[in-house]
Ligand code: HEM
Ligand SMILES: *[C@@H]1O[C@H](CO)[C@@H](O)[C@H](O)[C@H]1NC(C)=O
Ligand SMILES: *[C@@H]1O[C@H](CO)[C@@H](O)[C@H](O)[C@H]1NC(C)=O
């Protein structure tokens with residue numbers, strides 16, 4: 001009896017030792033990839049990368065204010081599909097299906113010419129050193145800063161994928177019809193908390209959306225300000241197929257300024273997308289939205305935390321992947 005108990009408890013112990021070891025191995029495995037990103041990765045190999053990226057982003061935004069928003073979105077749509085690996089930037093060919101034609105991207109993501117121009121500028125300073133994935137991360141930060149948002153040190157050291165995932169783009173990127181539970185679970189699938197999700201959604205303080213993405217919200221939802229809904233209806237015909245690409249600003253008043261107005265709109269029921277208004281609709285995220293209305297600096301701090309976490313989603317590092325010569329194709 002006693003021996004049996006001892007044996008059983010020894011078995012429990014050894015299995016828990018094995019479980020602990022396995023846990024440590026798993027933790028080492030998951031943390032090592034993002035642990036290899038660092039703010040100093042290009043300190044010696046390409047200290048000029050930051051000025052090169054910034055000057056092209058600055059010129060692009062000076063030409064068209066919306067471009068800052070478009071670049072920020074490229075980074076999000078890249079990171080949510082097999083990690084921040086520039087998979088989104090790969091063009092389709094007759095033998096290769098990329099992510100650009102997937103539903104959340106097709107006819108919607110833009111700014112690839114700016115990324116090409118940044119890559120050319122960076123290649124002039126230090127050829128073959130900086131990945132397209134890092135260019136996206138730095139350009140997204142610069143866009144936020146130029147439009148008035150918070151600054152942060154970008155962790156770099158990502159490498160570029162040799163693959164893309166059309167199905168990943170369709171399945172991982174949340175559609176604007178999502179409810180709060182689905183928004184939360186799609187972010188959780190990327191290792192991001194609900195708090196990160198609410199803070200990162202503040203990116204919708206800049207940029208534009210197409211009628212096809214807000215039509216149902218402005219015609220059919222009840223959690224929307226009536227006058228605001230009518231204004232948006234006037235530029236978005238009820239019947240799908242007409243005016244699908246008509247644009248409206250995600251932040252009705254200041255779509256080229258990065259501040260906390262997105263959250264101020266939500267508490268007034270003036271979110272443009274169904275998914276936006278879900279963050280303030282009587283649920284568990286209302287308090288966080290309210291806190292960002294009261295404190296822009298709280299929003300900025302959490303947005304930066306979220307951007308750094310999102311930028312750490314399963315990067316290719318070390319000898320994995322490659323440094324693409326041209327962001328649109330594998331070497
Ligand atoms: C929370 C879930 C999210 C949903 C459902 C969502 C959905 C959308 C949709 C439908 C559009 C308009 C696209 C179009 O009509 O062509 C859009 C635009 C945009 N999104 Fe999101 N998004 C989400 C989160 C994010 C995040 C995390 C970021 C970045 C951190 C982001 C950045 C942007 C920006 C900047 C635009 C405007 C782009 C432009 O004007 O070119 N979004 N989003
Ligand atoms: C992408 O959009 C274009 C233009 O609206 C459309 O013709 C094409 O079928 C779409 N592609 C996919 C894969 O949905
Ligand atoms: C969430 O997604 C699941 C699976 O795609 C779907 O069945 C469900 O209707 C969605 N729920 C909401 C609230 O959007």
Ligand SMILES: *[C@@H]1O[C@H](CO)[C@@H](O)[C@H](O)[C@H]1NC(C)=O
Pocket residue numbers: 215216217219220238239
């Ligand atoms: C509004 O909802 C009705 C009923 O579900 C649907 O038939 C109609 O297509 C929707 N209209 C829009 C603009 O989404």
